[in-house]
Structures are given as structure tokens and as C-alpha cells.
Amino acid sequence: MNYTFHQLQVFLKIVETKSITKAAVELFLTQPAVSIQFKNLQNQFDIPLAEVIGKQIHITDFGYEIAGMAERIINEVYAINYKTLTYKGILSGRLKLAIVSTGKYIMPYFLTEFLKKHPNIELTMDVTNRSKVLESLEKNEIDFALVSVLPAKIEVEEEILMENRLYLIGNGQEKFTKVPYDRSIFGKIPLIYREQGSGTRVVMENFFETSKVQVRKKMELTSNEAIKQAVMAGLGYSVMPLIGVHTELLTNQLQIISVSGLPVKSVWRLIWLKDKKLSPVAQSFLGEIRQNKLEILAKNFGWLDSF
Structure with missing residues (x-):
């Protein structure tokens, strides 16, 4: 061999x-x-x-x-390298994250300064759908998960990062004159849904259920990016997180349609298994987030308040 x-x-x-x-x-x-x-x-x-x-x-x-x-074998080799750096007083090791697809608009801003400060840390970040994120969490394959809806069957601890606002989004070329529209609008326009299990879909369906409104579902797509393209093409409308449509709103490719009761609000949260023994790298990352969260939000997400 x-x-x-x-x-x-x-x-x-x-x-x-x-x-x-x-x-x-x-x-x-x-x-x-x-x-x-x-x-x-x-x-x-x-x-x-x-x-x-x-x-x-x-x-x-x-x-x-x-x-x-x-x-x-590979983990043992990495452990040798990390142990050597630790003896030199250098924070090193692996930080393993799994984040839902919309989280890609958020998580990098919470990582940048930390990774610059600790260049010997190796980051693994899986950007995928919510079910796979929770599967990785439950199997203890990751340090942290980024989600907007807490899992129902996994005991976790959490650190809330920021607010998540969802609006009714339409093609930028169409005219909507009423401000705000009554919630009955959802029964008159074709709606595009995220796939079952998506955090965005859970929040959206909870809103429809509590509002007791009839909806007109037209199609189901598996990512917010696919939904954005479908809405821009005029195939329908969707309730989407503001964080994922910022650029398209600024360029008038998409628009927010004012509806009574919107935006729906949830939060983006970093979660980890309850009673999990966090590695020194994971502990340090969590500490940095807690210390610098408000500064990160002010620097990178202040634009949210303009909508």
C-alpha cells in the first residue's frame, strides 16, 4: 500500500x-x-x-x-497540526457550519473578522436546505447551524443574530397603487412557494394560517434564487426574506408590495446541540459574535431599516 x-x-x-x-x-x-x-x-x-x-x-x-x-486518518493529521500551533499559543482548528441557503447573505459577515484574526482556523461551511442542515446538526457533524426557525425535535441552544423580515415580492415592472393591500390579495395572485421544510415556507404558511386567508399556489421551487428569477420573469409572486432581495430591489427588478400584516418577522439564529462540548475554536467564535454582533449589524445591515 x-x-x-x-x-x-x-x-x-x-x-x-x-x-x-x-x-x-x-x-x-x-x-x-x-x-x-x-x-x-x-x-x-x-x-x-x-x-x-x-x-x-x-x-x-x-x-x-x-x-x-x-x-x-485525516482528522488525526489535522489534530497534529492544530496541537502544534496550540502549543505556540496560536488558535487553530476546524470550524464547521451548516447554513440554510438564504443564510449565505448573512453568515460571511459574521465570519470575516474572526477568520482574519485567526488565519490558522480552517472553515467548512455547507450551504444547503434546512432538512440537511438539521440532519448535520442532529448527527453532531457540525459546530453550529444557521436557521430562522427552531427545530421541533432537537434540543438546542441558540444565539440570535438578527431580525428576519419577509415581504410580498413582485416583478419590478408591474404597477401596484394601493397601500397597503388587504390580505385577500393572496387569493388573487399566483404564489410561488419554497419546498416543504424550508424555514421561509414555514414562516409564510404560519402567516397564512393565522390570517385565515385563502391563497392561490401556482408552483413550488427549491431555492430563493430560483424563486427570484421566476418572480422577475413574471411567473408569480412570493413572500421572501428581505435579506435575499436587496440588490434586485435597488435595481427595480423586484418590488415590495405593501400588504396589511407584512412584513412577517422571525429571527436568524445560530444554534448548537444542547450540552454539546464546544471546541476551543467554536467557543472563541461564539464569544466573538457575542462581543461584536451589534457592530457587525450596524456596519453591514443598516440598510434593512430603509425598507
Whole structure:
């Protein structure tokens, strides 16, 4: 056996993404480079690590076992590096986050100064849908999750970061003269929903339920970006977080339609498992947020109050 640390890293990323192409993108490598590293690793085993059926790569049971051992090896190597830096008085280690898709407009601003201050910290941040975020949290695969709606079946602790406001959003070219519209407007316009389980959808449906209004659902899409494009194209309207449509509002591609009872308000919150023993890196990050939160909000999100 003569496998390399790099080959193990590449294989783990293939297992994670189930794709040579996606692994190459996330590793900042070319697809042929990833294929070569995977082939060189596979050549050292008589049993296949993966099978390609059609155009889809499928990891074998043996491959998953090797991946588990590879992850432990890589973690131990990282631990050696981090321990060395710790003895030198340098904060180092991994910070692992999972955030819902709209959170990409928020979380970077809470990370920037912390990572500049501690350049030896390695960040892993998975931007995905709410169900996968909560799955990662429940499995204790991450330090923190960023969500707008608390999970119902997981005991967590939280740090509230900022307010989340949701408005009825429409195409910027249409004319809406009444201010505000009655909530009955939701039964007259075609509405675009996020997928089941989305925090945005939970907040939106709670508003409809408590308001006892009839709605006209037209379609369901799996990301706020897809909904923005559909609304801009004139396919319908949606109740969306203000944080994700700022640029399009400024350029008049989208507009806020004033409706009685809106905006709906929730909060963006950083959550972690109750009784979780946070690593020194995670503790330091949480401390920095608590200390600098108001400054971060004033510097980067003061524009929210202009809408």
C-alpha cells in the first residue's frame, strides 16, 4: 500500500459529493486531476471503491468503509497540526457550519473578522436546505447551524443574530397603487412557494394560517434564487426574506408590495446541540459574535431599516 494523504482527501470529497465533477469544483482541481488521484488510490485495492452506472458514481460498501478510515486518518493529521500551533499559543482548528441557503447573505459577515484574526482556523461551511442542515446538526457533524426557525425535535441552544423580515415580492415592472393591500390579495395572485421544510415556507404558511386567508399556489421551487428569477420573469409572486432581495430591489427588478400584516418577522439564529462540548475554536467564535454582533449589524445591515 502506497496511498497518499492527498488521495484520501480526494476520495473523501468524491464520497461526499457522489461526483467527480463536483469534487473537482470543491477541491479547486481539474476533473482529470481528481480522476487520476481516484484511479491511483483504486489501483491499490483488489475490491472496487466505487462503481459507475450510467453517468452516476456509486460508492460500494467497501468504499464507505475505506472512507470512514480515511476520515479518521485525516482528522488525526489535522489534530497534529492544530496541537502544534496550540502549543505556540496560536488558535487553530476546524470550524464547521451548516447554513440554510438564504443564510449565505448573512453568515460571511459574521465570519470575516474572526477568520482574519485567526488565519490558522480552517472553515467548512455547507450551504444547503434546512432538512440537511438539521440532519448535520442532529448527527453532531457540525459546530453550529444557521436557521430562522427552531427545530421541533432537537434540543438546542441558540444565539440570535438578527431580525428576519419577509415581504410580498413582485416583478419590478408591474404597477401596484394601493397601500397597503388587504390580505385577500393572496387569493388573487399566483404564489410561488419554497419546498416543504424550508424555514421561509414555514414562516409564510404560519402567516397564512393565522390570517385565515385563502391563497392561490401556482408552483413550488427549491431555492430563493430560483424563486427570484421566476418572480422577475413574471411567473408569480412570493413572500421572501428581505435579506435575499436587496440588490434586485435597488435595481427595480423586484418590488415590495405593501400588504396589511407584512412584513412577517422571525429571527436568524445560530444554534448548537444542547450540552454539546464546544471546541476551543467554536467557543472563541461564539464569544466573538457575542462581543461584536451589534457592530457587525450596524456596519453591514443598516440598510434593512430603509425598507
